[in-house]
Amino acid sequence: MSILMPEFDKAVMAxxxxxxxxxxxxxxxxxxxxxxxxxxxxETDGLTAYRQPPxxxxxxxxxxxxxxxxxxxxxxxxxxxxxxxxxxLSGGALxxxxxxxxxxxxxKRIRDIDFDNRVVVTEPGVTNLAISQAVAHAGFYxxxxxxxxxxxxxxxxxxxxxxxxHCLKYGVTSNNVLGCxxxxxxxxxxxxxxxxxxxxxxxxxxxxxGSEGLLGVxxxxxxxxxxxxxxxxxxxxGFASVEAAGACVAEVIGGGIIPGGMEMMDRLAxxxxxxxxxxxxxxxxxxxxxxxxxxxxxxxxxxxxxxxxIARGCGATTVQVSHSEEERLLFWAGRKAAFPAVGRISPDYxxxxxxxxxxKLPEALARIRELSVKYGLQVANVFHxxxxxxxxxxxxxxxxxxxxxxxxxxxxxxxxxxVDLGGVLTGEHGVGIEKRDLMPTMFSEIDLKQQQRLxxxxxxxxxxxxxxxxxTLHCCAELGYMHVHGGKLAFPDLPRF
Amino acid sequence: MMDLDILKxxxxxxxxxxxxxxxxxxxxxxxxxxxSKRVLGRPVDAxxxxxxxxxxxxxxxxPHELVLxxxxxxxxxxxxxxxxxxxxxxxxxxxxxxxxxGGEDAGTIGGMLGAALSGPRRIKAGGARDHFLGFxxxxxxxxxxxAGGRVVKNVTGxxxxxxxxxxxxxxxxxxEVTLKVLPKAEAETTLMLRGLDAATANRAMTxxxxxxxxxxxxxHLPASGLRGPCAGLxxxxxxxxxxxxxxxxxxxxxxxxxxxxxxxFGAVExxxxxxxxxxxxxxxxVVPFAAGxxxxxxxxxxxxxxxxRGCALGEELARESGGEAVYDCGxxxxxxxxxxxxxxxxxxxxxxxxxxxxxxxxxxxxAPLRASVAVFPPLASGLAALNRRVKVGFDPHDLFxxxxxxxxxxxx
Ligand SMILES: Cc1cc2nc3c(=O)[nH]c(=O)nc-3n(C[C@H](O)[C@H](O)[C@H](O)COP(=O)(O)OP(=O)(O)OC[C@H]3O[C@@H](n4cnc5c(N)ncnc54)[C@H](O)[C@@H]3O)c2cc1C
Numbered sequence: 001m002s003i004l005m006p007e008f009d010k011a012v013m014a015x016x017x018x019x020x021x022x023x024x025x026x027x028x029x030x031x032x033x034x035x036x037x038x039x040x041x042x043e044t045d046g047l048t049a050y051r052q053p054p055x056x057x058x059x060x061x062x063x064x065x066x067x068x069x070x071x072x073x074x075x076x077x078x079x080x081x082x083x084x085x086x087x088x089l090s091g092g093a094l095x096x097x098x099x100x101x102x103x104x105x106x107x108k109r110i111r112d113i114d115f116d117n118r119v120v121v122t123e124p125g126v127t128n129l130a131i132s133q134a135v136a137h138a139g140f141y142x143x144x145x146x147x148x149x150x151x152x153x154x155x156x157x158x159x160x161x162x163x164x165x166h167c168l169k170y171g172v173t174s175n176n177v178l179g180c181x182x183x184x185x186x187x188x189x190x191x192x193x194x195x196x197x198x199x200x201x202x203x204x205x206x207x208x209x210g211s212e213g214l215l216g217v218x219x220x221x222x223x224x225x226x227x228x229x230x231x232x233x234x235x236x237x238g239f240a241s242v243e244a245a246g247a248c249v250a251e252v253i254g255g256g257i258i259p260g261g262m263e264m265m266d267r268l269a270x271x272x273x274x275x276x277x278x279x280x281x282x283x284x285x286x287x288x289x290x291x292x293x294x295x296x297x298x299x300x301x302x303x304x305x306x307x308x309x310i311a312r313g314c315g316a317t318t319v320q321v322s323h324s325e326e327e328r329l330l331f332w333a334g335r336k337a338a339f340p341a342v343g344r345i346s347p348d349y350x351x352x353x354x355x356x357x358x359x360k361l362p363e364a365l366a367r368i369r370e371l372s373v374k375y376g377l378q379v380a381n382v383f384h385x386x387x388x389x390x391x392x393x394x395x396x397x398x399x400x401x402x403x404x405x406x407x408x409x410x411x412x413x414x415x416x417x418x419v420d421l422g423g424v425l426t427g428e429h430g431v432g433i434e435k436r437d438l439m440p441t442m443f444s445e446i447d448l449k450q451q452q453r454l455x456x457x458x459x460x461x462x463x464x465x466x467x468x469x470x471x472t473l474h475c476c477a478e479l480g481y482m483h484v485h486g487g488k489l490a491f492p493d494l495p496r497f
Numbered sequence: 498m499m500d501l502d503i504l505k506x507x508x509x510x511x512x513x514x515x516x517x518x519x520x521x522x523x524x525x526x527x528x529x530x531x532x533s534k535r536v537l538g539r540p541v542d543a544x545x546x547x548x549x550x551x552x553x554x555x556x557x558x559x560p561h562e563l564v565l566x567x568x569x570x571x572x573x574x575x576x577x578x579x580x581x582x583x584x585x586x587x588x589x590x591x592x593x594x595x596x597x598x599g600g601e602d603a604g605t606i607g608g609m610l611g612a613a614l615s616g617p618r619r620i621k622a623g624g625a626r627d628h629f630l631g632f633x634x635x636x637x638x639x640x641x642x643x644a645g646g647r648v649v650k651n652v653t654g655x656x657x658x659x660x661x662x663x664x665x666x667x668x669x670x671x672x673e674v675t676l677k678v679l680p681k682a683e684a685e686t687t688l689m690l691r692g693l694d695a696a697t698a699n700r701a702m703t704x705x706x707x708x709x710x711x712x713x714x715x716x717h718l719p720a721s722g723l724r725g726p727c728a729g730l731x732x733x734x735x736x737x738x739x740x741x742x743x744x745x746x747x748x749x750x751x752x753x754x755x756x757x758x759x760x761x762f763g764a765v766e767x768x769x770x771x772x773x774x775x776x777x778x779x780x781x782x783v784v785p786f787a788a789g790x791x792x793x794x795x796x797x798x799x800x801x802x803x804x805x806r807g808c809a810l811g812e813e814l815a816r817e818s819g820g821e822a823v824y825d826c827g828x829x830x831x832x833x834x835x836x837x838x839x840x841x842x843x844x845x846x847x848x849x850x851x852x853x854x855x856x857x858x859x860x861x862x863x864a865p866l867r868a869s870v871a872v873f874p875p876l877a878s879g880l881a882a883l884n885r886r887v888k889v890g891f892d893p894h895d896l897f898x899x900x901x902x903x904x905x906x907x908x909x
Contacts, residue, residue: 114805115707116805139709174659184879189879190883195804196829196856197624198663199871200874201876201880201881202888203626203663204880206656206660207656207658209656210656226708229711250562251561289624295747296711302744302902357562385770387650388648401503423648427650431651443654447643447654448654449640449642450636453890454655454660457887458886482893484699
């Protein structure tokens with residue numbers, strides 16, 4: 001476990017009793033949790049190798065309570081970590097031992113379903129899937145579909161700018177969010193955007209999406225909903241080499257076809273998935289491509305034909321086309337279960353999340369193979385091929401001394417390779433703590449300082465989710481950030497240069 | 498415009514030098530590409546012009562990867578042509594401001610992103626912000642920084658691209674930008690309904706957009722808004738337009754379905770191919786209010802609001818001011834031309850747009866008017882303060898396009 005978190009503030013920890021009392025005055029009843037036994041469920045998120053019980057957990061139910069909690073923490077110099085469902089794979093919701101964990105689990109209400117404007121206004125603790133379910137009776141759905149959608153919250157989706165299989169065609173979270181309400185660390189409530197397609201002022205919505213809990217606590221979200229496509233069909237295509245599969249992906253996209261989803265798995269992932277769900281995957285191929293076309297029936301039928309022709313032209317060894325909804329879902333069953341399937345063949349695994357330019361798929365896989373040999377660890381590859389988002393799963397056993405460190409080192413090298421190939425460290429899971437120390441491979445000191453100046457505009461004391469995303473914590477004055485009070489710069493009378 | 502020093506930079510390092518010199522000397526800069534959008538926003542208080550038009554190189558264009566990297570001063574028309582040669586496009590249909598503003602130049606990519614003026618396809622494909630993948634820029638600290646990348650799926654650090662899109666050159670000087678590009682549709686058809694009143698037209702557009710038929714444009718031009726020729730659309734009758742794009746069989750399929758769905762609103766006509774393209778270009782560029790047309794002298798507002806209320810809001814504003822409105826984005830984008838009023842109708846338009854859950858920008862007006870009224874919507878106090886702090890985080894000395902968004906007194 002090589003990631004260091006900021007040192008605990010002993011003075012704050014010593015005031016724990018007072019803090020609990022003060023929080024209880026804001027959130028009465030069971031909304032404040034401080035028994036160590038009851039803190040256990042909160043001590044980690046989806047990155048389970050890292051654990052840390054928080055100082056205390058608070059579960060407010062209203063925006064006013066969130067504001068009061070944050071104002072209190074702000075005034076008393078107490079750190080706060082926001083949390084949705086705790087499914088983050090990058091440690092974004094990992095608690096701090098000297099910090100309050102602020103859970104949004106009680107924000108469970110959908111506030112407004114507006115079919116005429118094609119939006120849903122919801123509280124952040126509602127799960128991703130629940131939004132689609134709430135509008136399904138009218139044929140609508142919310143498009144971004146992370147695999148964790150039954151559990152993860154829409155607030156966590158916004159904070160991570162989550163993606164999913166269908167984001168290739170319909171965009172990631174930030175392309176589907178029109179407005180939000182956030183509470184700043186000082187307790188101020190700010191509303192950004194609404195039901196229109198643009199917001200006045202700077203596009204702050206754009207930076208709140210993907211802010212990883214560092215800019216504000218999201219207390220309401222307005223999302224765009226879409227009519228469900230008339231039909232969806234999938235192709236399952238096997239290739240004798242990952243190069244051939246990669247070429248097929250490039251030709252489909254380059255040929256002007258944007259499938260609803262386009263996913264790839266390598267041999268190890270195919271075998272693990274097939275053993276787990278018996279989806280009928282071919283076992284004698286090196287790469288399997290799942291391509292889903294959705295839309296009007298005539299369009300889907302025509303595009304299925306085109307994709308099939310491209311696949312055969314790229315040397316596909318097997319091509320199957322779904323002819324029923326059951327068959328389509330069966331094709332997907334293996335892909336959707338790929339993570340747990342790999343979990344069955346290995347005691348532990350690390351899921352990486354780099355993105356590369358699509359055309360570099362074969363090169364990236366070759367590099368991953370080399371690293372797998374170098375570190376003596378198996379790597380199964382599952383990825384959103386259409387947008388070049390890789391999910392190498394590094395298999396290891398935490399009970400073998402040193403293996404976890406080796407797995408982390410292997411993962412870091414894989415991400416460095418992604419950056420080297422023109423890609424990025426994370427496509428959808430976020431930086432969190434996991435990729436924090438790799439940020440300098442992609443960004444210069446100046447780039448990171450500029451990002452942190454944005455943070456200063458939202459949280460000048462650096463109390464909201466510190467220790468995440470940025471490898472070095474700078475105070476705002478060090479960054480040259482000038483304090484603005486009530487909209488005015490400090491020392492307004494001094495010359496401005 | 499007074500005689501200002503013009504700093505014609507040759508490359509990104511020149512930009513950094515120029516910003517540093519400006520910073521040291523305390524001389525604010527007006528950031529200009531081709532100057533096509535200089536008349537948008539409040540008049541800028543600058544000591545010199547930073548001219549980026551020489552930064553025009555295409556650094557990377559990989560049609561198969563759907564990605565394009567260009568210097569920020571590249572001409573929008575050149576980029577559009579380059580993409581078209583490969584059957585591709587900027588899917589958000591960036592507006593060409595020439596018809597409405599009467600200028601001769603369509604501007605640069607940097608200016609297009611700074612203004613983020615997306616066209617009719619915004620309802621389906623998103624806006625400029627949604628296609629903006631990465632950039633390099635020089636901040637008001639005189640530092641060159643980058644953000645984003647060249648891939649679509651990227652959550653590494655804050656998404657500063659979104660922040661730069663629509664920032665009107667007030668945060669940093671972009672020197673190079675990377676955009677997602679997409680294939681052009683193989684076919685398009687536009688269905689038209691005639692003679693609908695605005696309320697009914699809004700309902701028709703809502704029905705079309707609420708259908709599964711993947712509509713990529715929904716606009717309404719009231720009869721009185723069409724006072725002259727407009728891309729072959731007959732003047733004298735209100736026209737409601739709904740566009741579908743895609744492969745032939747799909748367009749045919751959806752057109753047939755939409756005809757059935759819209760039948761209750763009246764007879765449905767159809768145009769295809771070039772006439773359809775021309776109609777949407779005219780809507781995108783607001784040709785009904787063209788500088789050279791009958792309403793060319795009127796101030797024009799651009800109002801964004803929840804789409805289902807758009808026509809009601811537009812009608813109300815038009816009625817009270819004696820103006821004209823045309824509607825895009827299913828009602829979610831209103832272009833409003835007002836007869837000359839002392840404040841260009843600012844008090845009325847901001848108040849009504851805000852009450853309807855929307856916001857307005859005074860898009861076309863003479864400089865003295867733009868200097869004296871609120872061109873951009875007044876923001877709630879918390880949001881305004883946050884905007885101000887964000888500005889300070891990028892450009893603490895207010896070097897770039899000073900006064901463009903708000904008068905100094907308003908900002909403080
Ligand atoms: C099996 C599995 C599959 C997954 N598949 C995908 C996938 O396909 N695509 C994908 O993108 N991700 C995926 N994830 C990752 C994860 O589900 C997403 O990142 C999700 O968006 C996190 O939501 P959450 O509610 O669990 O947030 P948490 O994990 O609780 O928090 C995540 C981050 O958001 C912050 N946060 C949460 N709520 C708020 C709020 N209301 N206001 C401010 N900040 C907040 C936290 O501080 C933290 O930094 C997967 C995870 C698992 C375990």
